[in-house]
Amino acid sequence: MDSSSEPKPPTVCRRLRSKGTPGYRYDSAVDWDTGYVSTATFWCAATGESVGPDDDLVHPHSCGGARACFREPTEDSEPPLLE
Numbered sequence: 001m002d003s004s005s006e007p008k009p010p011t012v013c014r015r016l017r018s019k020g021t022p023g024y025r026y027d028s029a030v031d032w033d034t035g036y037v038s039t040a041t042f043w044c045a046a047t048g049e050s051v052g053p054d055d056d057l058v059h060p061h062s063c064g065g066a067r068a069c070f071r072e073p074t075e076d077s078e079p080p081l082l083e
Contacts, residue, residue, distance in 0.1 A: 013063040014073045015045040015052070044069075 019041045042059050044052040046069065052058050053069040064070060 010064045011073060012060050013044075013052075013067070013070045015069075015071055016042060016058055016060060016063045017045050018042050018060075 041050075043050055044058045044063075046053050050058060052063065052067065054067055056062065056067065
């Protein structure tokens with residue numbers, strides 16, 4: 001099968017954060033099950049809550065371009081290191 005005919009994974013909002021998926025950032029294109037852990041907890045960096053600024057639940061499968069609060073990933077969106 002030609003890889004150009006395969007659907008491209010959706011882009012996830014750069015504000016999505018997770019506890020339960022060590023080392024995985026959700027601010028890039030992800031497949032449905034990429035980095036997914038059933039016990040992971042998700043929150044929005046903009047609200048600090050499990051709901052985004054649009055009052056809808058946050059999750060890597062729903063925090064995409066269709067939401068009004070969506071922010072495109074950036075090359076420099078690395079989270080700061082904790083000291």
